[in-house]
Amino acid sequence: MTGAGIGMKADTTRNFEAGIITDDPELVEAAMNQFDEVWIGNMCKKCKRKEYCADPISK
Numbered sequence: 001m002t003g004a005g006i007g008m009k010a011d012t013t014r015n016f017e018a019g020i021i022t023d024d025p026e027l028v029e030a031a032m033n034q035f036d037e038v039w040i041g042n043m044c045k046k047c048k049r050k051e052y053c054a055d056p057i058s059k
Helices: 025-039
Strands: none
Touching: none
16 A cells, blocks of 8 residues: 555655556557656656665666
């Protein structure tokens, strides 16, 4: 259970989850692209929690 999972979300907190069951290739590709954006660090520049990140990405 996380704060974001129970509705306590903010621009300065992170909680990455995905759960999809589909056979639609376009939906799968969109989900993969969104997930990749997070993991390659494209969200890091705007993140306000870098001081807590064990492995910050400098982009």
